[in-house]
Amino acid sequence: MAGGRAVRNAGKVTEPEIVDVVVVGLGVGGEEVAGRLAEAGLDVVGVERDLVGGECPYWGCIPSKMMIRAANALAEAHRVNELAGSAEVRPDWAPVAKRIREEATDTWDDQAAVDRFIGKGGRFVRGAGRLDGPGRVRVGDQVFQARHAVVLGTGTRPSVPPIDGLADTPYWTNHQAIEVEKLPATLLVLGGGAIGLELAQVFARFGVRVTVIEAADRVLAVEEPESSKVAAAALRADGVTVETGVKAERVSHDGSAFTVHAGGGSYTGDRLLVVTGRRAHLEELGLDSVGVDAKQRYLPVDSRMHAADGIWAVGDLTGEGAFTHIAMYQAAIVVADVLDHVRRAQGGPDASGTASVVGGAAGVVSSVGGAMSAGGSTVAPGSVPVADYRALPRVTFTDPEVGAVGLTEQQARDRGINVQIGFAELSSSTRGWIHKTPGDGFIKLVADADQGVLVGATSVGPAGGEVLSGLVVAVHASVPISQLRHMIYAYPTFHRAIETALRDLS
Ligand SMILES: Cc1cc2nc3c(=O)[nH]c(=O)nc-3n(C[C@H](O)[C@H](O)[C@H](O)COP(=O)(O)OP(=O)(O)OC[C@H]3O[C@@H](n4cnc5c(N)ncnc54)[C@H](O)[C@@H]3O)c2cc1C
Numbered sequence: 191m192a193g194g195r196a197v198r199n200a201g202k203v204t205e206p207e208i209v210d211v212v213v214v215g216l217g218v219g220g221e222e223v224a225g226r227l228a229e230a231g232l233d234v235v236g237v238e239r240d241l242v243g244g245e246c247p248y249w250g251c252i253p254s255k256m257m258i259r260a261a262n263a264l265a266e267a268h269r270v271n272e273l274a275g276s277a278e279v280r281p282d283w284a285p286v287a288k289r290i291r292e293e294a295t296d297t298w299d300d301q302a303a304v305d306r307f308i309g310k311g312g313r314f315v316r317g318a319g320r321l322d323g324p325g326r327v328r329v330g331d332q333v334f335q336a337r338h339a340v341v342l343g344t345g346t347r348p349s350v351p352p353i354d355g356l357a358d359t360p361y362w363t364n365h366q367a368i369e370v371e372k373l374p375a376t377l378l379v380l381g382g383g384a385i386g387l388e389l390a391q392v393f394a395r396f397g398v399r400v401t402v403i404e405a406a407d408r409v410l411a412v413e414e415p416e417s418s419k420v421a422a423a424a425l426r427a428d429g430v431t432v433e434t435g436v437k438a439e440r441v442s443h444d445g446s447a448f449t450v451h452a453g454g455g456s457y458t459g460d461r462l463l464v465v466t467g468r469r470a471h472l473e474e475l476g477l478d479s480v481g482v483d484a485k486q487r488y489l490p491v492d493s494r495m496h497a498a499d500g501i502w503a504v505g506d507l508t509g510e511g512a513f514t515h516i517a518m519y520q521a522a523i524v525v526a527d528v529l530d531h532v533r534r535a536q537g538g539p540d541a542s543g544t545a546s547v548v549g550g551a552a553g554v555v556s557s558v559g560g561a562m563s564a565g566g567s568t569v570a571p572g573s574v575p576v577a578d579y580r581a582l583p584r585v586t587f588t589d590p591e592v593g594a595v596g597l598t599e600q601q602a603r604d605r606g607i608n609v610q611i612g613f614a615e616l617s618s619s620t621r622g623w624i625h626k627t628p629g630d631g632f633i634k635l636v637a638d639a640d641q642g643v644l645v646g647a648t649s650v651g652p653a654g655g656e657v658l659s660g661l662v663v664a665v666h667a668s669v670p671i672s673q674l675r676h677m678i679y680a681y682p683t684f685h686r687a688i689e690t691a692l693r694d695l696s
């Protein structure tokens with residue numbers, strides 16, 4: 191439907207097209223929001239500059255976890271020699287690259303995702319979207335005026351440090367590292383965070399000589415110091431050189447090799463992977479046109495993901511945690527809140543009202559006795575959730591896995607919490623001993639002694655991310671420690687070490 195106020199651009203007058211919702215950026219968060227709102231019957235335009243699905247399926251979680259699965263298979267096969275006879279293992283990157291190309295990314299083609307969105311009733315526009323005033327989004331020559339909501343889900347891109355010479359070299363980001371078909375003999379990894387450690391271990395297990403150069407005094411610096419120690423030791427056991435507290439001063443490339451100069455010394459490698467964090471690009475989004483400061487690092491949102499009047503944001507862009515599960519969690523809130531907003535605009539009750547009248551002029555949202563149907567989930571009035579990040583889980587999929595939830599010990603102390611710590615080594619648990627755990631796994635609990643609940647926990651081990659789930663429930667639901675102590679923990683599991691750590695709380 192065409193209509194609305196005409197917009198002048200470079201002398202050309204463009205008639206904006208009126209739609210219900212415009213979603214800019216169809217990564218994990220935006221794709222979910224756009225698809226579910228379209229399924230709910232709204233007239234949704236989804237705008238994506240690159241590939242629908244974003245970083246996670248094409249250059250992030252999924253292909254990197256395929257690499258990790260393959261690398262862990264190699265490591266496990268090597269353990270046959272210690273536990274079960276002998277095995278000769280010959281790593282080959284070809285099946286890994288093929289699987290990523292064919293099974294994960296369809297050779298970096300998003301047609302299936304585009305078709306899926308269109309199949310849900312959405313309208314897809316390829317291009318870079320930019321706000322152009324309240325409710326208005328410009329994509330090239332096209333202008334859309336959103337009747338109800340603009341949702342921004344534009345994610346982050348690699349943050350490349352301003353190191354002398356670096357910008358002039360053909361360094362890799364996660365994109366080239368994920369797309370690699372033929373492994374280099376040597377690799378320098380700048381940044382010992384989640385991406386750096388996961389990929390360093392993978393490549394080392396496939397025979398690449400890897401050096402990780404981390405500026406902070408420990409790798410995985412956002413997690414517990416004990417986690418950093420285990421992760422660094424695990425990588426070293428795989429042959430990775432791990433350098434911490436090293437600040438790169440200059441980078442050069444002589445046509446075949448990279449040299450990173452730091453502190454009077456230097457490191458050389460065939461390739462250089464720069465994974466020093468990621469950054470949102472608010473300056474590209476036209477936020478000034480709606481009165482939002484574009485100079486901020488991330489786009490601040492309230493607990494219902496509102497960024498400004500008529501504008502919601504979702505995912506990495508919000509700075510609440512760069513994880514797919516955060517983007518999905520926030521997407522569910524955005525969907526519920528936008529539908530609530532539409533319901534109110536159509537004269538129905540708001541989320542805090544009673545479910546008596548639903549529907550309205552356009553009748554675009556299907557209603558079921560006062561509830562609105564959105565992509566299989568029903569959003570009843572009174573049920574719009576608000577974001578709660580107290581129990582934010584994260585897992586770094588090194589081997590052993592580093593899982594954590596809530597606050598670290600230091601974060602809890604910084605908040606003035608009366609902290610108690612409980613610790614249990616996995617190797618002294620029955621399962622750890624049986625398993626001959628690679629590296630030292632552990633459980634670390636951070637308790638609020640005054641409240642008698644856990645406010646944080648870390649689970650490191652062969653299944654550290656899976657063991658974490660019980661601890662996430664404990665933090666999320668504030669389960670009293672007295673109750674946690676009187677649960678039954680199956681024998682001999684890895685998670686039984688939680689019981690030992692609970693006994694250790696002091
Ligand atoms: C190597 C790697 C491994 C990871 N592993 C994990 C993991 O194991 N678990 C986990 O939870 N998370 C992981 N992550 C993080 C996860 O990928 C992100 O948190 C997630 O992709 C965020 O989703 P998003 O929708 O916010 O942003 P993105 O996925 O970044 O999507 C944003 C989209 O917006 C588009 N866009 C940007 N600007 C515009 C514009 N102006 N107009 C139109 N489109 C635009 C982009 O092209 C992109 O497609 C990993 C990330 C990396 C890099």
Ligand SMILES: NC(=O)c1ccc[n+]([C@@H]2O[C@H](COP(=O)([O-])OP(=O)(O)OC[C@H]3O[C@@H](n4cnc5c(N)ncnc54)[C@H](O)[C@@H]3O)[C@@H](O)[C@H]2O)c1
Nearest residue numbers: 351381382383384385386404405406465466467512585586
């Ligand atoms: N398993 C997962 O869930 C997973 C996996 C990968 C990525 N991610 C997400 O992606 C985000 C980005 O990952 P990342 O590894 O790029 O960032 P990160 O913030 O996790 O780690 C970046 C590291 O680079 C270091 N660094 C910064 N500048 C440096 C410099 N000049 N020289 C050397 N080191 C420097 C930092 O100290 C830090 O340790 C993560 O924070 C995480 O949210 C998640």
